[in-house]
Amino acid sequence: MSGEQDWNKKSVRILSRKEGNTKCADCGEPDPQWASYTLGVFVCVTCCGIHRNLPEISKVKSLTMAKWEEDQIQFLDSHGNNAAKAKYEAHVPVYYYRPTYADCHVLREQWIRAKYERQQFMKKEGSDGLPGGVKEGILFKRGRDNGQYLARKFVLTEMDGTLKYFIKPDPEKMKHSNGLQITYVKDNRARNVFVYHNDGQEIVSWFNAIRAAQFHYMKVAFPTANDKEILSRLPQNFLKEGYMEKTGPKPTDTFKKRWFTLDHRRLMYFKDPLDAFAKGEVFLGSIENGYQVTTELVPNSYSNVWNYGISISTPERTYLFTCESEHEWESWLSVFKKVISIPMTVREYAVEAQFKHRS
Missing domain, CATH: 1.10.220.150 (Arf GTPase activating protein)
Structure with missing residues (x-):
């Protein structure tokens, strides 16, 4: 046997x-x-x-x-x-x-x-767009200033590519693992909206509904783009997130611990991971356009705690960051170098110009 x-x-x-x-x-x-x-x-x-x-x-x-x-x-x-x-x-x-x-x-x-x-994908269900063109429901949204999660009615419309939410009184403060971070750019400034739902199926449904609406919008806006190109622009994971220390442009500026989020070429930093607005942003272009990433050993001074340093040079200025561990240092270096090794698209040149105009 x-x-x-x-x-x-x-x-x-x-x-x-x-x-x-x-x-x-x-x-x-x-x-x-x-x-x-x-x-x-x-x-x-x-x-x-x-x-x-x-x-x-x-x-x-x-x-x-x-x-x-x-x-x-x-x-x-x-x-x-x-x-x-x-x-x-x-x-x-x-x-x-x-x-x-x-x-x-x-x-x-x-x-x-x-x-x-649910055997959801065994049968064809019409077009690849958002079913019915509209999705609405209740999600708990984190307040921008007080951090409370309040129930709000959200309406996602495929036709005009908008996600709107409406105030509905509900003072209960809650936290939940089924969360969704919605990051969007308006007037070249990133904004975070944090929501959750008690039902995991519902929050994933919203995530994919937003992808469906954006897919439809980009198919209309860029009719010559193929599906692969459009999919690369749909909501997805950030390239990397985590804490680093950052110093200002002057040699005498102190280091401050910040939460960093890298969304393709947009490096945003926040005082707290759940902040609605970034304290600042850095555009990462390509090597051929004058952007460089180098390693720096930063001796402990009166302001910095970590000494695994990374220097990012842009055509305008140089940014200095420090990481807590060698592992994080290597991870950030790898993703930065990968980003700047990719040639910029026409759209990214326009974004770069907006950053230069803003600075």
Whole structure:
């Protein structure tokens, strides 16, 4: 019996190395160590935890520690990740955000539930735009000044590309993990709006509805652009966020700890991660246009606490930042250098001109 089980485990491991099965079926993480023998997919440990919450749909086992029956192995062999993708992701709207293993839990959970529980993408549902052209509902919005979360009615309209919210009295102060940060630029100044909903499905629905509305708007505004170009401009994760210290333009200026957010070429810094408006912004152009990123060793002075330094030179001035650890220093350096290595687009030249005019 032991020999049979060893052979069964070996067979499962062989199946996990077949094309399509070497990455998690739901988030793409390499070398998945679990499999669903009712859906026929190989998944990572995190997505496996989500599958366990769908016991009527998905039953999972470890590839190495569990006992595998012959009929379960045959089911895996006749299905697999590629077949599941063809079935459960047949009609995913082009704007819909497909989470990766680097994304938050609520995005991954709702992606898995949308595929297998609600079978949301097995049938074509008309156009790739926002269903009905309008989405409205109640979200809890964080106040700009007092930090309270208050219920507000939001209306997203695809036709004119607007997201509006209306005041509705509700003094209850709340916090929740199903949050969404909406960042937009008006008059070349970024603004953050923080909202959440108690229902994870609803907050992910809003996230993708905003992507749908923007996708429609950009298809109209840029008719010659292909879907890939437009998708790169839709709401997505920031390139990087985190704390650094920053000094002013004068050698005598002190260092101050700030929260930094890098949105493509726009580096914004805030006193607090939940601030509505940035205290300042830095435009990151390309190397060929005079932008440089270098490393700096910053000795501890009366003002700076961290000494892992990064210098960003623009045509107008040089900015000096310090990071808390070598790991953060290397991470920020990598993303900065990647951004400035990419040639600027015509649109980005216009944004750069606005920054220069503002400064």
